[in-house]
Amino acid sequence: MIGCLFIHGFTGAPYEIEPLARYIRDSTDWVVRTPTLPGHGETLYLKGTHYSEWIEYAEKVLIDLLQSCDKVFIIGFSMGGLIAGYLATRYPIQKLVLLSAAAYYINPKQLVADIKIMLRDGLNKTLHKNELYLRYKKKIVDTPLSATIEFRKLVRKIRPELHHIKVPTLIVQGECDGIVPLKSANYLYQVISSTEKKLLLLPCAKHHVCYGEDQDKLFKEVDTFLHESTKEYIY
Template sequence: MKGCLFIHGFTGAPYEVEPLANYFKETTNWVIKVPTLPGHGVTLALKGHTYNDWVSHAEKELLELMKQVDEVYVIGFSMGGIIASYLAAKYNVSKLILLSAAAYYVNPKQLMLDFKEMVKDFLKGSIYENELFNRYKKKIVQTPLRSTLEFQKLVKVIKPYLEKITLPVLIVQGECDGIVPVKSAHYLYNTIPSEMKELCLLPGSKHLVCHGEDYEHLKKLVEDFLHDHNNDVKHVNPSQQINIH
């Protein structure tokens, strides 16, 4: 029996990865777990929670899953990708997938483009129809500065564990991501020493790759990677990175 643990991002919730999680629930007999990290969810209550709380909760979920199955895959989105990397370095995880993993945070160039679109919508009187505005205005209001500092601590503490990852890894990044820059994906690819790794860039996707225009391509990438029994010898080097068009 196989199991798959999905880990959402900072100030996020399971909805960030639900399209993929639901797909594998429908198409496999795997045990799928999509926990909500402490203080997270549709309504945020981050005050008082530390990065240790988030990591420990994900770790507990993984250990419980490992009791139920023989083989475990871990898929992490954004901050969840950093936590997933730690779990993959520490435990007997078979495959790791990093979606928009936040080794670096904020892409100024893309963020400015997104901001300009918001200004245009504001001037047209349609700002409340702007998806990014509606998604992030609530997060900004509900996120304490202390929580953001805890997120930064988490990235700093876990980065050294990247060099201990030797299992098959799939790294996926949206090229239009205003939250996590593309250089984050390149950093992960170059830092993780695994010989079984692949970097895939999605040209039309922003941060929420599971909800972006490249989702069908993303789904196929993930499905092929998890079902491929030969990817233990697969190695895509930086000059062979896959761009989905």
């Protein structure tokens, strides 16, 4: 039996990766898990949470999968990509997929472009239809500074560990991502030690790569990658 663990991003929830998770559920008989990290979800309760709680919860779900499945894959989005990479250095998973993984964050050039579009939509009185604005306005209000500090601590803790990743890895990055810059994906490709790694750039995708024009390409590439045969790794 194959298990597949999805880990969502900071201030996010399983909806961020649900389109891809649903695709895998519908096309395989795999055990798919999409846990919600502590303090996260449709409603945020992040005050007082520590980054170690996010890692430990994902780790607990992974251990459960490893106990019941012959093979386990991890797919992590944004901050969840870093957690996924960290777990891949400590547990015998078979493959790793990193979606918009936040080894670095904030892409100034794209962020300015997105803000200009929001300003234009505001002047045209159509801001209520702007998907990016709707997605982030509530997060900004509901995210305490302490949680943002914890996120930064997590990045600082995990980034030095990423070179220990030896499992086959697919790195996916949207070229129009205003949150995680392209240099994050390039960095991951350079530092990950696996001899089987691939960088997939999606020209039309923003941060939420599971949504948008490149969705079909993403699904097909991930599906192909996860079904490819690979050698066994010793931990």
